[in-house]
Amino acid sequence: AQSVAQPEDQVNVAEGNPLTVKCTYSVSGNPYLFWYVQYPNRGLQFLLKYITGDNLVKGSYGFEAEFNKSQTSFHLKKPSALVSDSALYFCAVRDSEAAGNKLTFGGGTRVLVKP
Amino acid sequence: AAGVIQSPRHLIKEKRETATLKCYPIPRHDTVYWYQQGPGQDPQFLISFYEKMQSDKGSIPDRFSAQQFSDYHSELNMSSLELGDSALYFCASSGTRGGYHNEQFFGPGTRLTVL
Numbered sequence: 001a002q003s004v005a006q007p008e009d010q011v012n013v014a015e016g017n018p019l020t021v022k023c024t025y026s027v028s029g030n031p032y033l034f035w036y037v038q039y040p041n042r043g044l045q046f047l048l049k050y051i052t053g054d055n056l057v058k059g060s061y062g063f064e065a066e067f068n069k070s071q072t073s074f075h076l077k078k079p080s081a082l083v084s085d086s087a088l089y090f091c092a093v094r095d096s097e098a099a100g101n102k103l104t105f106g107g108g109t110r111v112l113v114k115p
Numbered sequence: 116a117a118g119v120i121q122s123p124r125h126l127i128k129e130k131r132e133t134a135t136l137k138c139y140p141i142p143r144h145d146t147v148y149w150y151q152q153g154p155g156q157d158p159q160f161l162i163s164f165y166e167k168m169q170s171d172k173g174s175i176p177d178r179f180s181a182q183q184f185s186d187y188h189s190e191l192n193m194s195s196l197e198l199g200d201s202a203l204y205f206c207a208s209s210g211t212r213g214g215y216h217n218e219q220f221f222g223p224g225t226r227l228t229v230l
Contacts (some may be wrong), residue, residue: 011159037213043205043223044158101163102160104160
């Protein structure tokens with residue numbers, strides 16, 4: 001079975017400060033990991049993914065994420081947050097050994113960037 | 116770039132009525148997924164189709180059915196609607212060329228309200 005945990009319901013950060021959104025996962029095989037962002041009344045927008053290779057993955061809008069196999073984590077980071085980054089962020093996983101291709105999402109973390 | 120199209124965007128139904136949601140995937144994408152997102156919840160996988168065949172099934176009620184047509188668009192049919200079916204329904208699509216780890220691109224969602 002595949003599962004994802006986002007331990008923080010909300011993260012508050014001042015504009016210009018670093019932003020980190022935490023994610024841990026559990027899979028039987030190898031993880032395929034994804035981050036999505038959701039703005040109010042909008043669909044989910046893909047930010048970045050880790051499949052294999054370098055542990056540091058760079059994505060859209062200046063976001064990056066670091067895959068840590070020993071800690072089973074895939075934290076999302078941004079060096080300098082913008083007010084416009086305020087949104088709901090979802091981490092998702094797919095187990096390489098799972099049948100089908102469905103994503104399992106974490107509970108989401110609301111990010112609030114204050115001016 | 117073309118995105119996933121969903122219609123209608125908003126739908127209001129009475130209890131015990133039926134509803135049909137439509138999804139038009141990104142051109143050349145061969146896999147379609149349906150997710151349900153309740154208020155304040157993370158998206159939950161319902162069902163997916165690859166090349167017009169059901170490829171995976173999640174927590175989809177027996178009252179719901181779905182199919183993918185020859186032009187790759189998909190429809191989610193919901194019968195005997197209940198108040199608890201009120202949610203945002205997302206369709207996503209992906210292409211399998213290059214592997215089954217490709218990211219899913221989400222549509223804007225259909226907001227279903229059951230009164």
